[in-house]
Amino acid sequence: MVGALIGEAFISASIQVLCDRITSREFIDLFRQKKLDQPLLMKLKVTLLTLNAVLNDAEEKQIENPAVRKWLGELKHAVFDAEDLLDEINYEALRCKLEGEGQIDNLTNKVWNFLSTSHNHFYQSMNVKIQELLQRLEDFVQLKSALVDARDALQGNLKDKKDLKELKLKWSDEDADDSLKEKDVLDKLQPCVNLEKLTIRSYGGTQFPNWLGDSSFSNIQVMCLKDCSYCWLMPPIGRLPALKKLKIKRMKLVKTIGVEFYGRNEGSPIQPFQSLEKLQFGEMAEWEEWVPSGSGSGGEYGPDFPRLQELILKDCPKLRGSLPLACHMPCLKKLWVTGCGVLHDQRATTTTTSSFKMDSYKSLEELFIGDVYETGLLPFPEILLPNLNCLQHLSLCDCPNLLSFPEDGLPTTLASLEIVNCRRLEFLPHQMMAKLTSLDNLQIYYSCDSMRSFPLGIFPKLTSLYIWECENLESLSVEEGVVENLSHLRTLYITGCPKLVCFPGELPAPNLNDFTVRECQNLQSLPERIHTLTGLQHLGIRGLPNLESFAEDGGLPPNLRVFRLENCERLRPSSVGEYWGLQGLVSLEEFSIGGRGSGDILETLLLEQLLPTTLRTLRIWGLSSMKSLDGKGLGHLTSLQSLHISGCDSIQFLPEEGLPPSLSFLRISQCSALEKRYQNKAGEDWAKISHIPCIRINDEVTI
Incomplete structure (x- = not known):
């Protein structure tokens, strides 16, 4: 008991310190100067003070109530996290104060300037972190109100707790040993009708009490039922008029969800689920059938889910049937179906798919189908997909037996198509592709093994194309008459296509911004006249062992900002200086080079001083044969701020001439000789780099 009291005293004292810090001049000035959310900070203080006020009551109740003791223990950890966050903010506030008073020396100022990106990220995430912390602490306030002992339950005291907005009820495994007792306890835990959020977890009864789903609970907006493993019947949740979000998970004995779920009695005009917008079922191992209320066709009493937007x-x-299900969902925008292996019915053809079912999904914008392993059929009638006239996003994931798209094609409204791990799927026939005039983003991962060639330009509005691990893809082509379609393309990412041999002779994509080709073992050439890609800013080339040269007919794109060259062992160093024109790339800021065959190229670049003086970041990695770095070549880089060297065991020392004076950050990792020679204070050559404002050797940072 003494230890517990000390714990309470510690929490109370910590909360007081946090409140004082929140109202300090440094905090207030920082939030004002950076235009951060000051009311959010003050709300955090009020919540902390509220928690402080309930600590005395918790101290008294913990003697008899283990749940309160657990609450106090978890609160202590939350307070620790709050201290960590406010320490971060306090450190930043102090830095800003010193900077404003001119008390930061020039050397330290270089470090702050170099780390400005991280500061900006810190400010962007600060409000989010505070909001998350605030929500967590508010949950503790609500949970404290819901912690009742056995006497509270038996006396039904929750009805009198008028301020209770949220009642998270969780049973431990040892409690769930008597179904009737469990139901009696939950029956007596009936809360007041002002409740807004309700979670019931690990309840051990076979049925829920009558109050759950009573329409008098007109304020409940969020409900979650989890791990109620012995319940076989759903409560009449459809009667709750304000319910917006409903999540049901791991109810192992439920086989059928039927009319009881909607709360409609015989002849009753009550509209079920009047406000429900999001509905989720998860890990329902024995669920087989979803039955409508009886008027799901939009009859006299309207649809079963009139406002549902996300399912x-x-x-x-084991869920049987097909999509659309029998329930009418006229406002549905997002449908995710994953791991429902038998949710299909080939009999649901044109004649059996009623018009109301088609109409149920007329507003659908996003459709995700995943984990369909047992069948080659999509879990909905083929007639449905082409008629989803609002569909914009379609994802097919982990459907290894799926063979083809519907014969009638895909909706012309489709803007994004993602195909993942569907290896047997035949890609869209040419006539289907030509109709997708709105397609903006196409991603193909580990899929469509039968595809031999991909026609670039076939989609007139395509801006992003990602092709990963298409084992039999041999070429990319540009057909006559579609060249102008490539003007929209901004991202082209090809990786893991071992049979890809060539690109089309030239890639007429003037607005291409990001072009990456990786791990294509047989690729021998990149597009010709690559310098015509005037919009290109990011170029990545990695794992192309048969590539011998590129950019020999005009050099690299003139506006390139980031260039990564890795593991291209046949690339000839002689072509680097003669053809690439690196010195003229006045926009190049970052260059990364490493892996097999890269050492000779880097030596040529440094020896002939071919890297542009605008370079700000240089990354060198995995050069097993390179003994040293050319000092004159590095000294030539008068704008260099960041140098990264990793995985280069053969490099024994840094240039005797020293590194560029502009350097603000040096990172060395997995380079045994360099780590030993330039170790902080102990290394024999530490003095030669100690002037650099920020140095990181492995995980040790010196500022």
């Missing part, structure tokens, strides 16, 4: 069905392996 997620995850890991319901």
